[in-house]
Amino acid sequence: MASEHDSVLHSWCVQSQWQAPTVVGGSGAHLQLADGRRILDMSSLAECSNLGHQHPAVVEAIRRQAEQLCFVTSAWGAQPRAELAEAILEKAGFDGGRVFFTLAGADANENAVKFARQASGKPHGSIVTRDRSYHGASYACMALSGDARTRAQVDPAAFGVVHVPPPYAYQGAFGSHDPSICGERAVEAVAAAIDHHGAANVAAVMMEPNAGTNGIVAPDNYWPGLRAATETRQVALIADEVMSGFGRCGEWFAWQRYGDAGKPDLMTLAKGLTGAHLPLGAVVLSAEIAARLEHQMLYTGLTYCGHPLSCAAGLAALRAYEQEKLIERSRTLGHHMFNELQAMQSRHAVIGDVRGGHGLFAVIELVADRATRQPLSAWPKTPDTLNALVNAAMSEGVSLACRGNLILLAPPLVIDEQDLADALALLDRLLAHFFPSGL
Numbered sequence: 431m432a433s434e435h436d437s438v439l440h441s442w443c444v445q446s447q448w449q450a451p452t453v454v455g456g457s458g459a460h461l462q463l464a465d466g467r468r469i470l471d472m473s474s475l476a477e478c479s480n481l482g483h484q485h486p487a488v489v490e491a492i493r494r495q496a497e498q499l500c501f502v503t504s505a506w507g508a509q510p511r512a513e514l515a516e517a518i519l520e521k522a523g524f525d526g527g528r529v530f531f532t533l534a535g536a537d538a539n540e541n542a543v544k545f546a547r548q549a550s551g552k553p554h555g556s557i558v559t560r561d562r563s564y565h566g567a568s569y570a571c572m573a574l575s576g577d578a579r580t581r582a583q584v585d586p587a588a589f590g591v592v593h594v595p596p597p598y599a600y601q602g603a604f605g606s607h608d609p610s611i612c613g614e615r616a617v618e619a620v621a622a623a624i625d626h627h628g629a630a631n632v633a634a635v636m637m638e639p640n641a642g643t644n645g646i647v648a649p650d651n652y653w654p655g656l657r658a659a660t661e662t663r664q665v666a667l668i669a670d671e672v673m674s675g676f677g678r679c680g681e682w683f684a685w686q687r688y689g690d691a692g693k694p695d696l697m698t699l700a701k702g703l704t705g706a707h708l709p710l711g712a713v714v715l716s717a718e719i720a721a722r723l724e725h726q727m728l729y730t731g732l733t734y735c736g737h738p739l740s741c742a743a744g745l746a747a748l749r750a751y752e753q754e755k756l757i758e759r760s761r762t763l764g765h766h767m768f769n770e771l772q773a774m775q776s777r778h779a780v781i782g783d784v785r786g787g788h789g790l791f792a793v794i795e796l797v798a799d800r801a802t803r804q805p806l807s808a809w810p811k812t813p814d815t816l817n818a819l820v821n822a823a824m825s826e827g828v829s830l831a832c833r834g835n836l837i838l839l840a841p842p843l844v845i846d847e848q849d850l851a852d853a854l855a856l857l858d859r860l861l862a863h864f865f866p867s868g869l
């Protein structure tokens with residue numbers, strides 16, 4: 431069997447260190463490896479396979495669409511594209527809005543910035559984003575991201591990006607461990623950044639509404655606070671729902687937890703949009719932003735934007751979320767997973783914080799000292815012991831995702847309840863083994 435080892439330039443790794451198993455199939459929350467092992471996927475791969483692997487209805491929709499029409503450019507209409515756009519607008523409650531289809535999350539975010547600038551008449555307007563955020567690995571998205579690793583490779587100022595600190599209450603951002611105080615001050619920091627540059631020079635604030643891959647879950651008052659602060663200043667609010675959308679945070683879209691008080695002007699989607707069965711992203715524009723663009727030329731779009739096969743997959747995915755009640759399931763199982771993790775925290779001194787609880791997304795932050803909250807290793811390095819724990823889990827048939835000191839749990843929303851319980855029990859056991867100084 432061919433191996434990628436010597437021929438593929440791999441993303442997000444040092445080439446000489448690349449070693450990963452080859453996946454040959456999948457079903458539900460499990461992946462099938464070439465060496466015969468069956469692995470429970472506790473991160474939905476890149477937090478994207480929300481529907482599990484090889485969802486039969488999505489696979490069938492792709493097959494049917496392929497037989498009928500594989501491709502037509504976005505210059506021409508296509509039935510699945512129209513139906514998917516309508517379905518997204520309905521789920522988002524964006525009456526009168528429009529959907530612009532892209533290939534993935536990064537180009538959705540870049541286009542959202544273009545639309546915000548064009549619609550506001552601020553072609554050079556700054557974009558406010560957060561330190562430690564991740565918005566994609568294209569050049570402009572590396573500038574938008576506050577991820578230390580990608581940001582160091584570009585000049586954010588050249589893209590008009592202004593970074594503000596995230597509401598990282600656990601580590602005492604803005605001088606407070608109290609989530610509500612931290613959230614309030616973090617909103618004030620965004621407002622101050624806008625005021626400092628002048629609202630006329632700021633086109634948008636772009637942020638992940640709940641959590642991103644950085645594992646910093648925003649306090650409850652943060653997102654509604656941002657909405658209010660941007661609205662009064664007439665600056666567009668862009669919700670990057672690439673990771674948090676499609677049930678991951680217990681709602682279709684994470685901002686919906688706050689109702690209209692959290693409704694953004696634009697939101698970007700990818701990942702769960704097709705459950706990762708095919709590449710697809712989207713920018714969803716409010717009626718007001720869409721109306722402002724109605725008579726303007728849009729100089730944007732890639733050849734494969736809104737590919738009919740991907741749109742057919744997206745439509746089938748949306749139906750599956752609905753028919754299988756996966757948004758509700760995510761909320762219920764997510765609540766249960768969060769409680770279990772909190773119980774684990776009471777047994778393992780290494781767990782400093784457990785965040786999440788809204789849907790099947792939770793983060794465990796590991797610390798060297800609970801009293802001082804000293805991180806196990808300096809961000810973004812992953813401690814060797816944590817890598818060893820992840821490897822041990824893999825050899826027991828469970829794939830866990832970690833970033834820095836964080837373990838991110840984001841299993842497919844279709845995960846079997848017993849599989850979830852078994853994976854959490856394994857994590858409990860491995861924490862005791864690798865970090866034995868319990869409480």
Ligand code: PLP
Nearest residue numbers: 534535536565566642672673700
């Ligand atoms: N935005 C967020 C919040 C993400 O988590 C990601 C990917 O992890 C992206 C954007 C980029 O999406 P893509 O990899 O599809 O370009």
